[in-house]
Amino acid sequence: MFSFKPFPNFTRRIITKTIRRTYSSSTKISVQNEEKKIKNVLLYLEKCILEEKGKNEHLLSFKTKNEQEDKVEQIRRNLLITSYLLKNMQANEQKWLSIFELVSTLCPLDEQTLKKKSIKLKQKNDEKNKEQYASVNHVTEFQNNKAINKISKEYNLLNLYSCYVFSFKTSIDRLLNYLPMYSIHNYILILKHCGNFLNFFFKINNRKNFTKLNYIYIYSYNHNYMNNSIILKNKNEIVVGGKDKLDITYYYEEIYNLKYHEIFVYKIKLISKILNTIKYDLMERDIFCQLAIFFYTKTKNGIIIEKNILDLLYYYVEQLHKNSFIKHVDVQLFFKIINIMYYSKIVSTNVLQHIIGTLKNINLSFCQFCKKEIFQNYLKLLTLVNLNEHNFYIYNFCKYYILNIITRMSKHHSNIYNFFFVSSIIGMFDFSLIALYIKFLRQNKKINLKESLTHKIYYTLLGWDIMLSGFIKNVNKIREEATGFVKINFYTKHIYHTCSNSPSYDLLSLSHEINHLKNIYKSQIYIQKYERKNNRKTKKVSTNYYLNQYSIYQILKKHFNDNVTYEHITDQKILLDIFLKIRKKNYCKNVAVEFNGRTHYNLLVQKEVGNNNVHYTMIENYNTKYKKWLISNLPFSAIYIPYYEWNNFPQAQREKYLMQVLHFEK
Structure with a gap:
């Protein structure tokens, strides 16, 4: 049997007509x-x-x-x-x-x-x-x-x-x-x-x-x-x-x-x-x-x-205290509650403790869920908890799932990128995985990715680069060989080490590899931005008039004229709400002004057992902590304005508040 291969032009014409006919038919339907x-x-x-x-x-x-x-x-x-x-x-x-x-x-x-x-x-x-x-x-x-x-x-x-x-x-x-x-x-x-x-x-x-x-x-x-x-x-x-x-x-x-x-x-x-x-x-x-x-x-x-x-969430907590929901372990409901807290940035510590404790004691392999679904929900759970010995099984599950994907050459690439990004933003730098990740990136660096994934890869590598150059190089050789993973507290910059029986790492070589890949993905961000700009044709890109950021910009513009920039992108591809140059006679100081809106925070809600007392705590989420840590390693000062402080001031006092904050930076 001879296979017939039509001419390219003929094939292209048929495909084009088919697409047009299908599109026209779908509109009609x-x-x-x-x-x-x-x-x-x-x-x-x-x-x-x-x-x-x-x-x-x-x-x-x-x-x-x-x-x-x-x-x-x-x-x-x-x-x-x-x-x-x-x-x-x-x-x-x-x-x-x-x-x-x-x-x-x-x-x-x-x-x-x-x-x-x-x-x-x-x-x-x-x-x-x-x-x-x-x-x-x-x-x-x-x-x-x-x-x-x-x-x-x-x-x-x-x-x-x-x-x-x-x-x-x-x-x-x-x-x-x-x-x-x-x-x-x-x-x-x-x-x-x-x-x-x-x-x-x-x-x-x-x-x-x-x-x-x-x-x-x-x-x-x-x-x-x-x-x-x-x-x-x-x-x-x-x-x-x-x-x-x-x-x-x-x-x-x-x-x-x-x-x-x-x-x-x-x-x-x-x-x-x-x-x-x-x-x-x-x-x-x-x-x-x-x-x-x-x-x-x-x-x-x-x-x-x-x-x-x-x-x-209050009702769910009440049912947990009454043991109404404990008799029936509904993993699907757990995952829905996890997603509600993840997307809303409203986290009930009572619910979180119950879910983590229950999932730890059941065998999910018998549940009607694929490992991919469990992994994706566990990854979200990692962004809601403070990692410790009681919930470390969540990280381990995600880690071994990713190891399995990489070794089997699975096509679920986005899960790999997301895992390493989440690991970075929670301050977990695992040396047992980084070599595999570098090898994986080298093999797939020519694949066209979504802009969001390209940015995640770049910010992951940027975090590793800063961590290696700023911290690990100062560790002596004995401890260097024993390093398994590093856990960083982004506020105190305290480093927690664990030991490993794996071979020692050439940290200098590792740093060069990461820096090289970081520059590759940085270039890809430039290319994607250029292509997006050209694809817009003649459509004008409008300024983001977010009220709070833009009102802060207008106040600073009045005092500093052309020395203030709205939505400035640094050389490290980090977007700043406002970038300010404070010029004096003998020096010039660069200051980043970041407005942290509601999505920068998790609202922690804890209800006391036996009464109706509820405690509310607004804490920065991991994305915000990670960005602040990255900015802290750049050559300029940074000012962060929480939305709940800014909105507490009457309009007349906001300018005074802003000038007082900047006064300490001069």
């Missing part, structure tokens, strides 16, 4: 699916109206659709009718729950994209029609249907986007009216539908060349620790959103510039109301597990409602 879902909503609304006809006699009736309308206009037409009915019809609480479920299944379509595709396919040579449909805000009149046109103008539903927002908002408002009447099972169902939209929202707003979203902390009023209470402003110092907006704090550019942010804010409002309504003491175990899954997906997306996470 998504439009058809959305049309079907909207029709289902309408049919159910009509059914509800017929069942309660006496309450809905005042509603308008609508003519049948115009067959000449395209798919997008049909969808908009049906959404307008849906919006009108949602606003004006009457129904009972169970029907509104079902309506909310149906509306929540909708996946908003991008009208502008669909119009452009329609132009390309049907009207390539018609420039007038191109101009007509280029703008989303173009208002289309529906022929022979004055009622729908009146609704469109009266409710200001001039495009597909506004129709979707109105439908979601109205269904949520109607649901909120009956919220106290629903059961805990209904609440879980509503939360699941909210979670589905959050996944959709973060998916469409986390694309290439788009500013990555960070964590959103909902402001909690009733806690006895400092809250990150700030007012969101845009670049012109105008307050975005007034008292009618949710009190949300932001760690990224304004959420009000994101697509479907209106629906997002209403969903958060609904979630907050439900979580504040839930009574944990009446909750069954399976309901708690479902609630934990919702919290896991929500916090992973970056939405942190501090009060509700604390309520969840």
Whole structure:
């Protein structure tokens, strides 16, 4: 048999046509699916109206659709009718729950994209029609249907986007009216539908060349620790959103510039109301597990409602004290709780001690989990604990898992990079592994990696380089040969050594190897940054107007003019919030000013046994400690401003506080 190999150009042409056909087909299918879902909503609304006809006699009736309308206009037409009915019809609480479920299944379509595709396919040579449909805000009149046109103008539903927002908002408002009447099972169902939209929202707003979203902390009023209470402003110092907006704090550019942010804010409002309504003491175990899954997906997306996470952890601690959850060791629930604490930066020491003690005494090989899943959760657990003899088994499990991957030449490269990065940020430098890691990096240095992984590798090597040059070179030869691993306390810079029976290490050679690889990955960071800049085409990169950092920068700019730089990157590729040059007659001093926001800290919560006393402690997390340690080895001074101190000052005192802090650096 002879194998036929087509010509390259022929093959490329077929592949290109196949991709175009598939993409076009998928768009067509998504439009058809959305049309079907909207029709289902309408049919159910009509059914509800017929069942309660006496309450809905005042509603308008609508003519049948115009067959000449395209798919997008049909969808908009049906959404307008849906919006009108949602606003004006009457129904009972169970029907509104079902309506909310149906509306929540909708996946908003991008009208502008669909119009452009329609132009390309049907009207390539018609420039007038191109101009007509280029703008989303173009208002289309529906022929022979004055009622729908009146609704469109009266409710200001001039495009597909506004129709979707109105439908979601109205269904949520109607649901909120009956919220106290629903059961805990209904609440879980509503939360699941909210979670589905959050996944959709973060998916469409986390694309290439788009500013990555960070964590959103909902402001909690009733806690006895400092809250990150700030007012969101845009670049012109105008307050975005007034008292009618949710009190949300932001760690990224304004959420009000994101697509479907209106629906997002209403969903958060609904979630907050439900979580504040839930009574944990009446909750069954399976309901708690479902609630934990919702919290896991929500916090992973970056939405942190501090009060509700604390309520969840408090309840879990109470059940542990009552031995309610101890009878059933649910490892999956453990992993969900670990992730909730990891992503939210809210850590219950009571829960942590229970999980660590339980996992230590069970054989996970009999659980229905792959070792990869256990490893990934243990790696997160390492960032939440102070490593000691009671929890060192967590590190050992991760270590031997990585050894197994490297020796078997597994394809799970990201796990290797993540392990060594986490080991570095917790101050664990293991000499029994570094030679294997160096060999692995040499073999895979030409592989194209994500920017995040490239940065992790570089910062891991930078930490090893600083550790070797600053500490280990001063160790005498006898202890040098016996070194197994080094544990560094980043605050005191105290070094803890362990002995090893392995052969001695040529530390000078090791230092050269690490320095060489560090420079290679530093170059890769430059290349990736250059490629990213070119891939943006003509899109202008906006300044990150994080309110606190930028307000500090504005104050310093007023006093130091051009000697202050916002978001400065050092030669070691470390990003500083603000870099300041203090010039005097005889000298010039460089100062880094870092604003440590909420995500720089873990909130440790400890509840006393036998009473309701709760202790809150805000401590820097390992990422912050590691960055401070790296900066401490650079040739400039550093000032760190905790968010809870900064936010405690009135606006008038902040400038005075900043100048007093800088006075000691002059």
